[in-house]
Amino acid sequence: MSTRKRKAKAQYFDEKKRNKKNRSFEEAKEPSKGLIEPNPAEEQKYPQDFCSSTVHICSWNVNGLKAIIGRNDLQSFIKEYSPDVLCLTETKLSEESIKKLKIRHHIPLEYDCYWNFSKKRKGYSGSAILTKVKPLNVIYDLGIPNHDQEGRTLTCEFEKFYVVTTYVPNSGINKLERFDYRVKEWDPDFQDFIKNLEKNGKPVVLGGDMNVGHQEIDVHNPKGQSKSAGFTPQERDNFTKLLDRGFIDTFRYLHPKVQQFTFWSTITGARKTGKGGRLDYFVISKSLIENLEKAEILHKVMGSDHCPISVTFNLEKSGE
Amino acid sequence: MSTRKRKAKAQYFDEKKRNKKNRSFEEAKEPSKGLIEPNPAEEQKYPQDFCSSTVHICSWNVNGLKAIIGRNDLQSFIKEYSPDVLCLTETKLSEESIKKLKIRHHIPLEYDCYWNFSKKRKGYSGSAILTKVKPLNVIYDLGIPNHDQEGRTLTCEFEKFYVVTTYVPNSGINKLERFDYRVKEWDPDFQDFIKNLEKNGKPVVLGGDMNVGHQEIDVHNPKGQSKSAGFTPQERDNFTKLLDRGFIDTFRYLHPKVQQFTFWSTITGARKTGKGGRLDYFVISKSLIENLEKAEILHKVMGSDHCPISVTFNLEKSGE
DNA sequence: CGTTGAATG
DNA sequence: CATTGAACG
16 A cells, blocks of 8 residues: 555544544443343353363453454454353453453353453453353462462363463563563473362363464474574473473374464564464363364454464263 | 444444554654655754734644644644644653654644653643744743643743743642642742743743633533632632733633633533633733734634634734 | 553563 | 553543
8 A cells, every 4th residue: 555545544544533532442331232231130050061062162362352352353253153162361351341341241141251360460461261161160370379460370170171271471572581480480380280180080171372382383483583482492392391291282283284373473563474473272181182173273363463273172082 | 323323333443443553653653744854954944033914823732742643633723724833732742752753744844843841751741832933042941940840831932022832730630639739839930930021021922721711701610610620719810810910811802701612521521512611821911912913712623622722913013 | 531651462 | 563551631
């Protein structure tokens, strides 16, 4: 587009913006189109277990739930994919904004919703799980005070497995100021956490933003990025260690040679040029391999600097 | 508009916003349409005095120069009114943003520009004077350290008069936390400042946001607002004191019974309902009365929560 | 409600 | 470049 044209367009949009600044925020106060406001008086009923033998789980780093709801992108996604369980990371919701924006009104009633949020810095980090089946139990964070200030982890226990979502701390895009914390403290402790869950006799389905491109194929420029957050050897090694402790990277397991990314930097406008990284994963306990049917990267879904990922299980395939 | 319709519209605009977020900011980096980038090598020449005997001066609280330029509203105003001198208040420009946004590129080259800005809190308060005639001298602030941290005042000395612009401190819209400072310190010291200018033998043209509705006619609900910032008896008394010290409220002088406002709260959406206040004034030394031709409130000009005001002098009418 | 800058990614 | 909350009016 020519500069001239862009300028004319800019003026046009600015004209609009003047009449409608932050309408999305305003709209967000009433339920999204076609949705019914929950009635606090009557508690919503959710099934005790998944209706079908096929279970479909998605995970999406939404880069701010407020914005993605204001643009109707989350609603569209749910309508189109209707996952049984949806993990959300980087929701950037504070306890206040969850209430004030009435976030719950924009999510279909068939979902039972759990929110975790940063207790320290408001509007930072945060995670959520939306599920059609009422979990037997919900665990917030890791149970380690040092890691539990930013609402990064949320766990739902179901009949046959755990679903864990996590938003792994970024090492720091400028000076890697949080690199040591991430690599030496968070990663090992988080791995211990999911290993401990397994000890209860149920496999783990972990979906989230692991903030690392595991192998060379998962990064668009492995050499040039080796000192950038998410692409350092130490971070990548830690992911290998995770798999070595008995877990499977579902997408890589089913598609050993496919290069597909889940994140593209907005700073560099990388989604246009395709220069991204695979930072979001569904990682599962080895014992679930026989049930794994599908693992996808939904790279066409827009609305965030990450795209959603998806995994499908067939629970009947197990030997029981 | 129905809720349904508004919702559909919101979605449409959100779609646009996704493609073009902050384009105005982006555009602001290159000169506005039809304007030429100043060449730092060759200093711009400005006339030494006003070309015509008629001098037209405007003042506008722009509520953020960045935004009003991004929407092209300041450029449109200048194009339509082309004042000889334009006072701007609440520019909210920091020293960095003046450079980074290349603000100067969006103002016609025929204007010589002077910027004052808050040294304390960035992006707060601030004032500017744009003039077609090169001033003999420019005075920043009042020369009183306690008042000089927020870039509220700017003075240009011309051959026959001073032009002073000021953005009087708001008393605090919630708890009047700055009421005492405003009423007991700023107002008296500011009045002393312009009285001192007069001692140099030149009259003063003061244009700016005085942050007070002087008389009942200048406020839409005098009783209900008597405890609100800008409408307290003390603030209104101080304006009377200013006039008692030898100054004229130009608009009221020429239009004794016209109720016209210059400000409407965005919080209450008051511009639609007409519930505003006259907070912006051109106040002049008594000796200039014979030259005063016109004083207007340009209430149709949009782009800020204030509208511009205007005053016109005929310099030939004086006895010299 | 609308503007600004700060922090973060 | 895009998101969030804070301060202010």
